[in-house]
Amino acid sequence: MPFSRKSTLEKIEKAQQSGARDTAWSALGVGEKLSLIGVGVIVLIALVGPAVMPYSPIIPSGGQLEPPLSSGHVLGTDVLGMDMATRLVAGMQRSLFAALVVTLVSAAIGTLIGVAAGFKGGWLDTALMRFTDLFLAFPAMIIAMAIAAAIGQSLGSAMIGIIVVWWPLYARLVRGEVRRVVALPHVQAARVSGVKGWRLLWRHVIPAITPTVVVTASLDIGAVVMTLAALSFIGLGTPAPAPELGRMASDGMKYFLNAWWVAVLPSVVIGLLAFAFNYAGDAIRVVLRRTGV
């Protein structure tokens, strides 16, 4: 768990008493603040980085396997003479975008099924949850591999493979939340006063479950980044020269003992992405729980 959760708690209580507007931010510990800033920096680099880099990520721009800190290539070049720094930044953009899409789509599918099951109940609930449990019982990574391998080697098929194994978690979560929320006094009161069907769902149930889904999704991005990287590493991503971090790492393995940077740098970037999002997701969870949003 992150640094100094206890002092975080105290700070939140203090901030709540003083009624400060910036409660959430001032409540965070140093490590949590740094992680959120880190995520901000990463997103910024991924957004504007590829535009400001001087080279193209898929066209050779220097000598082969130049080590880091050589002139013109801060992080060196790969075996085809393509600039590592440019490729890493482009790779960050790709994996962040892919992870975001995978998380959003999985959360959307899971929410749809979870709401249908939890709100309707009855046979629909039983049927949908049996289906969900079946998918939960499958080994996620292996099914994702089989699906991605069947559709073909590309980032898109890796994403589909992960979505197929990822939505059941959200379906389970949302179904439980919906059943909890429906039993809450204010929702019961609304129902007694004649609110029903879509209106009840839209006005009372959906707003109540949204924070949980958002927090879970933000916690998930790091895990999705790692899963995508692993699939890409074993050959289930878009082949070179596409700047894909996992693939870059596994291709770089061939020259690894002479030119470590080609394989190690993409792996480090993947680790940084996962670390920043895991840590920041945890910070968000702590803050939301303590401030009672």
Place this chain on the structure above:
Amino acid sequence: MLTFVAKRLGSLVVVLFFLTLLVFTLGKVADSDPVRTYVGVNASAEAVEAAREELGLDDSIPVQFGNFVAGAVQGDFGISLASKRPIADELSTRLPATLELAGWALALTVVIGVSLSALYSRPGKFGAFMRFVFFSAASAPSFLIAMLSVLVFYKWLDGALPAAGRSSYGPYDDGTGFYVLDGILHGSPTYTGDAIAHLILPALAASVGSGVALARVLADGISSSLTSPWARTARSLGEREGTVLRRHALRNASSPALSLLAVQAGFMVSSLVVVEQVFSWNGLGSYLSGAIGVGDFPAIAAVCLILGAVYVILNTLVDVALAAVDPRVRLT
């Protein structure tokens, strides 16, 4: 208890059936044409026809599925499109390799988890620093850990530990395929030691992530156990802190840790696939990535089925073990 076991066995069979159905369906909708992969792009119409028959693709889909299930149950996974040999033969030497690595990695996970859990819950700056280190280790992809360990122990320490393959000597002809066991059976300390040396780095790379996750769960469980009423009672009866920790807290924290271990076994399968590739470990994982490279879907399906079945069965075993230890589980 008996009803619980029967129920879990029933759902095990159902899950295995649907797993097989899913993998089979994926094979049918797969992007590439198996016959073309098998005979090559320039083959004659007769050769294509013959290959269709040989691969059993002339049968109706339900019959093909029936054959697939019947074969899989008997350990026959059809013919590899790339090597044109029975997949089962190719896997027979690779399965022990992966199982041996997985066993060591799982054992190392437990060692790492138990020994680090005490560091995890340390108070103050040191504990905070340790949690930071653990968090980083849990976020590092297994291939990064694999690469760094090779750089340190193979390159910089001048070959202190081997970084590729399973043995410097090759397999025994009459061996079991588990090299450490083979070495012991043949009474050769050199062979055994060499096999263990080859296992250290891959097993470490595959187990760091899950070991750290285990440490977190154990530390959470222990710290909540140590503040519970029965721990207070034990202390008031004069038991020493170490005894309370070992006899009571660790035991109570081990039940969530056990179910986590089952989940981690699933993650471990995926990190093994990656780690095997880094260490040129001749197991299912490197077979799988080879098959992916040439679009050999029957081979991919076979590996996915085997690994998937191992995972599902392992989960069932853990569930039963948990129910045996903790009667409350049986009710759900």
